Amino acid sequence: MRPFEYLAPDCIEDAVAALAENSADARALAGGTDLLVDLKHETASAGLLVDLTRIAECRGIEESADGLRFGSLVTHTEIMESDLVRRHAPSMIDAARTVGAVQTRNLGTLGGNLVTCVPSLDSGPVLVALDAEVTVAGVGGRRRMPLTEFMVGPRKTALEKGEILVDIVIPRASLGKPCSFRKFGLRKGQALALVNAAAAVNLEDGKIADARIALGAVAPTVVRARKAEAALDGKAPDPTLIAEAAEIAVTEAKPIDDFRASAAYRRELIRALTGRVLNEAIEQAAG
Ligand SMILES: Cc1cc2nc3c(=O)[nH]c(=O)nc-3n(C[C@H](O)[C@H](O)[C@H](O)COP(=O)(O)OP(=O)(O)OC[C@H]3O[C@@H](n4cnc5c(N)ncnc54)[C@H](O)[C@@H]3O)c2cc1C
Incomplete structure (x- = not known):
């Protein structure tokens, strides 16, 4: 790791002033679990670390x-x-x-x-x-x-x-909105998600309202499956509807092939996890 200056301000104003003054090579530091790994690589460097943990x-x-x-x-x-x-x-x-x-x-x-x-x-x-x-x-x-x-x-x-x-x-x-999260990785612990997914729903007179489906690891950043959400809103939940929404969600993601999984496998996971989180959120809402 290359040498760096270190500053630990105790308010936001001082932290952002230090980061702005040294904008070329200053980095904010929180827990360090990502940043310190980066800084140990030869190519990464920071002239100044602004430790936020006293704020x-x-x-x-x-x-x-x-x-x-x-x-x-x-x-x-x-x-x-x-x-x-x-x-x-x-x-x-x-x-x-x-x-x-x-x-x-x-x-x-x-x-x-x-x-x-x-x-x-x-x-x-x-x-x-x-x-x-x-x-x-x-x-x-x-x-x-x-x-x-x-x-x-x-x-x-x-x-x-x-x-x-x-x-x-x-x-x-x-707050209190029924919501479910699932992550699928290659191991139970210490594994990044091949796919992660969350769904949140309300039930109004037995019909789905305010549906949200969010998918991770299948696009450049977390995506909302908005077409699948729209297909759910205003309808009474049943297995066919959930399967249809999961199918639509697959079309809204852009999974890639990489060394951890193929895009085709990730599409299967999106289908399965979307169905599961939707069913769990609906069960919570009904219960
Ligand atoms: C062994 C290991 C396993 C991991 N497993 C997972 C996992 O399963 N799932 C997962 O999601 N992540 C995982 N991570 C990644 C990491 O632990 C998390 O992303 C963690 O929440 C990062 O927080 P941090 O406080 O350590 O960030 P830091 O390392 O302190 O900072 C990370 C980046 O964010 C910037 N930063 C931090 N806080 C702020 C702020 N408030 N304002 C502006 N910039 C800021 C820093 O400048 C840096 O660029 C893993 C990491 C390791 C080392």
């Missing part, structure tokens, strides 16, 4: 008028142990539980997961299915956007130079 505003999980707020520094373990998350968005716990191993979950943060923005990121599908929004801050101020706009492509977000991710909010309308 209180980026910590904690709270319920507010807006919804459920996660500071970007919240770790996967903190999500798993939170009563608020268990009450309002338990599928976040199911997703956090699948990230790496205990050590990775203890250090790795929700913000770091979203900023790294690999297509298989495990926190993405549930947050997209629950219409999450994010706040980012830079020297010019703050802006809020839907998570779907924040995740732009593989390892690419809407963050501009010098900006940091401050928090992630699941809006009040989505």
